[in-house]
Amino acid sequence: MSEIIFLAILALVVVGPKELPQLARTLGRFLNELKRSSNILTDEIKQQTRLDRFDLDSAMSRRDQVRDEQAQHDHHSPHGHHESHAPTSEEPQQMELTESTNDDSDEKKKS
Template identity: 75%
Template sequence: MFGLGMSEIIFLAILALIVIGPKELPQVARTLGRFLNELKRTTSEFTDDLKQQARIDPIDLYDRHKQAHNGPPANPEVKPEAETADPGDWTSEDHVPHGQAMAAKESNPQQMEFKIQNNSNDDDDKGSKG
C-alpha cells in the first residue's frame, strides 16, 4: 500500500497495540480508515476536475485541422494577379525547358575548355634553379 512489506506492517500493528492499547485500538483503526477514505475521495475528485478541464473536444480539433489545411476563405472581390514571371537576367540562349534536357544534350554536345594559368612565382623558382 505505502511501500511497506508484510514484516513492517506486522511490526507497526504490534507497536500500535502496545502504544494505544487493546481497548482504544478499534476506535483508532476506524478513525484512520475514515481519514484515508476521505483523502482518497478528495484526490479522486481533484484528478477528475483536472481531467475535465484538460479534456479537448475531438470535433473541434478536426475542424481546426481542416481549416488550417484549406486556408482562409477566398475573397471574391480580390482579382488574382497575372502569373507571368519577369525573366530579367535569367534568360539565355542555352535555356532548356524542363523535360527537354536530355534531348538538348544529345543534339548539341559541348565541351568546356579550361585555360591553364601559370603562376609567375612558379616560373621564377624554376628559372633560378637551372
C-alpha cells in the same frame, strides 16, 4: 508482511488495546475521505483537459477556416494579391503611440 505485523504490535503497545479499534476506524475514515477527494480532483483535471483540448481544436479549426477563406479571396482578386482599401470597422486598426516628454507636460501645465 513482517513490517505490518511490527506496526500492529507497536500500535497496540503505544495506543493500548481499548483505543486501538477507535483509532483504526478513524484512520480508515480519513484514508477513505482522502481517496475520495483525490478521485474527485483527478476527475476534474481530466475534464478540464478535455475541455481545453476541445477549445484548442475549435480555435485551430476556425484558424484554418479563416485561412481557407483568405486564400479563396486572394485567388479571386485581380493580379493575385490584396486590393488596397481603407480598413472597415470590422478590421483591426493600428494606432500610433507617441511618447510624451517632460517639455510637453510642462506646456500643458502652463496652459
